[in-house]
Amino acid sequence: MTRERTMHGLGCALLALYVTGASAGVAPAPEVAPPMPILDAVGSAYEAAKHLPADQRPAALDQVELSLAKVLRDNPDADDRMAARFLTARLLFDRGEFARAADAFRVAARSAGSGSGLQDDGEFAAIEAMEASGDDVRAAKEWKEWEKRNGKSSLLPHARLAQAWNALRRGEAQAALTMLDGLVRTEPWMASQPSYTLARATASYVLGKPADALAALGPKPEGVRAAYLKGLCLEAQGSLLKAAAAYQEAAEREANSPLRDQALYAKANAFLKGKD
DSSP states (O other), X not given: OOOOOOOTTOSTHHHXXXXXXXXXXXXXXXXXXXXXXXHHHHHHHHHHHHTSOTTTHHHHHHHHHHHHHHHHHXXXXXXXXXXXXXXXXXXXXXXXXXXXXXXXXXXXXXXXXXXXXOHHHHHHHHHHHHHHTTOHHHHHHHHHHHHHHOTTOTTHHHXXXXXXXXXXXXXXXXXXXXXXXXXXXXXXXXXXXXXXXHHHHHHHHHTTOHHHHHHHHOSSOOSHHHHHHHHHHHHHTTOHHHHHHHHHHHHHHOTTOTTHHHHHHHHHHHHHHTTO
């Protein structure tokens, strides 16, 4: 199962939190809109670039990165510079440059400082980027260190859920299930979160307990991956026609999902196995 990528509290929302506003100066004439702060403008350009056609997006993102570098080079305001560091890291993550993004998030976290309430966010995002690069083994150690440093962070439940997913990807399904049990004992509200539900169902399926996995998913699984997992569980139980229907549902949920083609293949294969 693909990992969730929430980037808690980061991204362009940073601008609203950290940018101090336009520099003081002569007020514009009433009919002229006040100038947009440069970091707001860069954030707007970043959001626009993400929605461009695929062939135009790389060049636009490169320009945004250059603009952020200019902010870091020329802007003396500490808050603006910190926001630019976070936004640069987010841009690198979205562009798939995960190793660079991890380093950039660490730099941003250090610039935020322990009293800002943002250091834990940056360190959290750095570990997510490390996982996205495929380095789950090192990330598992980093999560433990993060928890020691940030035991009172509001992100702690999400970090523990991330550790369970990490264990799943490393093939430690029973350890993941134990982590999930401990998580809902301390944070019962997490049991209603789709990522928790999916993690629990995945662990049960990997452990050869499709009935437990289906019970965790519930009658109406939420999301493409949950629908696909339902199909896997039904197929494991021998309910091939029901499995085919679940695969079809997964394929129809999102036309651009990377699971769509695999779900259609699994559907055809279920029909073949059922000699239908």
